[in-house]
Amino acid sequence: MDNMQQQFIEAGTLMLTGMVFVFAFLGVLIVFINTVLAKLAVKFPDAIAVPSSRPNKKSKSKSTANGDISPAVVAAISGAVKRYRTQHGHDK
Amino acid sequence: MDSLNTLWLSTGLANFELGQVVMMLVGCGLLYLAIARNFEPLLLLPMGFGAILTNIPVAGFSEAGGLLHYIYYAGVDTGIFPLIIFMGVGAMTDFGALIANPKTLLLGAAAQFGIFATLFGAIALNYVPGIEFTLKDASAIAIIGGADGPTAIFLASKLAPELLGAIAVAAYSYMALVPIIQPPIMKAFTTDEERKIEMKQLRPVTKIEKIIFPVGVLAMTIFFLPSATPLVGMFCLGNLMRESGVVDRLSSTAQNELINITTIFLGLGVGSKLSAEAFLNVETLGILALGAVAFSIGTASGVLMAKTMNKFSKEPINPLIGAAGVSAVPMAARVANKVGLQANPHNFLLMHAMGPNVAGVLGSAVAAGILLALVGG
Incomplete structure (x- = not known):
């Protein structure tokens, strides 16, 4: 016991x-x-945390201060459109 | 005629003992639970089959020279298999929810009360004739309340190897029964209003935090509880491989191929301990009963701790997530989420419950380290 x-x-x-x-x-x-x-x-801070906590920051880098699209993006789009038009013309 | 007689004597039919037949049926019972009821099939299937193999007369699977004998001594007796599995579990664990809401560590701590309270129960069972548990046995049984299979097997192999079979069967059976055992206890200790509480969204956790966390946990264990470093160390290694992002191949192997291979051998090794003389006794019944008590007390203390924290915390805490503190990842967190949804269909508690859930894994590893340090010496 x-x-x-x-x-x-x-x-x-x-x-x-x-x-x-x-x-x-x-x-x-x-x-x-x-x-x-x-x-x-x-x-x-890492890349994943930044956009989720401050969503405006990322979009800022792609557009200018007054809200216009940045020249780099404009250039890329114009290039793509030009190539499409050229190819389109050749097809015809 | 002589050769016929010799042939008859070498058959299983001539050599069967009643205990072996009963244990083969127990093995079949485990196979049934795994296949038909989907109860922790990854471990119960090899374990049930191991129980059948080890009880085959004449074949000598668990005697010196037998396959299961070597598997047991190489991996279970040395503690290597549960530790490799723990590394895989570490590689599968995301501590994000815990780092975002570190208070939930307290829930993981509170749920370990199930382990320590069961120590009393195990000692009290010594009043029952036919049961004789030492403090080492009691500690190995109590760890079932940690709801963590590898931890239970690791501690049992160190403190009470003769009870390992029963402890492993109890631990894995109750882990599979979490969705049945926990909800009534969770509902008994909470009001409908409390179950409806919605929690604030968790903050995002950065990569650097997730990388430093396992290193910090290991450093703390080295300083304060070296006896827990085999478990915590392997767990942290797996987690660091996952979070560092530079060894995806190793992380993937740890959480897939390696853990799967080890699970097969661990199941067989534990099954080899399910022999008639070790399993068919009153002590096994005692262990099964104590396991259920340990689980229930752990669940209740986690819920009560969460209730208390909710009263004093600025941010609301749903007491249901306290039940996930027993570990049993991720089943216990899913149960908390399910019971929460029943009370409030817009209340998703899964991520919040993952915090105490992984805290419970750390908590039970720490509790195992304490028991090893204080009782194992």
Whole structure:
């Protein structure tokens, strides 16, 4: 009977130590995520995060300040149209 | 006539013992659960077949020189198979939801109460005649509450190898039963209003955060709990391979071919422990009962923790996601999502529940490390 009591005490101690440790460990991990990772995220934002958090930024790079389409895009479209017309003409 | 007699004596029919027949039926039962009921088929199918093979008379699969004997000692006894599987699980895990909402780590921690509370139950079962669990046995049984197969097998192979078969059967059966065990407990501890709570959308997580996270977790484990580094280390290796983006081939192998090959051998190795003398006793019944208790307590404590956090948090937290803290990835998160949808058809909790779900994996690995450090020594 004493042996059982002893085992219950051991199990109780194990439970207390175990739960305190699990909470402490994962608690420190929360601090780690909130400090180190959060700072890293601000310093090194990646390509996926930028458009979703600031959707206007990406479209700005493709258009000029007043909302017109940028010259590079215009050039690409004109090139494609010209090639299409040429090919179209040859077909006829 | 003599040769006929010798031939008869070498047949299975002449050598069958009742225990072997019963264990073959248990093996067939596992095959039935895997094939007809789709209960964790990836592991239960090889495990059930392993149980049949190991109980074949004369063939000696599990004796020295037998195939299952070597598979068990090479991979399960050494702990190598569960660790390789853990690497694959790491390669399949996306910590994004957890990094976006780190508070959910507390839910993963709370759900581990199921493990530690079951220790008491296991010791209390010593009052039942025919059951004699030491603290090592009790710890190996209690880890079923972690709802993490590889962790349970790893810890059982270290602390109570003679109970491994029963522990693995209990762990995987209950993981398959998560959609049946959890919802009534989740509903009992929450009100309809609480189940309807909608949560704020998670922030996007950057690549650098996902790369540094496994490295940080490993560093913490090295500093505070080296006994958990076999599990956490392999898990973090798999996760880093996934998130670094530079070793897609390795990551793909870890989460497909390697984990599949290892699962076959792990299943067979665990099945080889399903022999009549090790399985057909009162202790197995005790282990099955304790496993269910561990799961239920883990689910309830996760839900209660989420309720408490919801009261003090600025952002609303749906208590249902606390149940996902038991791990059982991704089944427990899907269950949380399903119960949430029943209360509020516009409430999608899946991504929110993935946070506590993967936190539960870390939590049970940490709990296993604690049990190894305190009891295994």
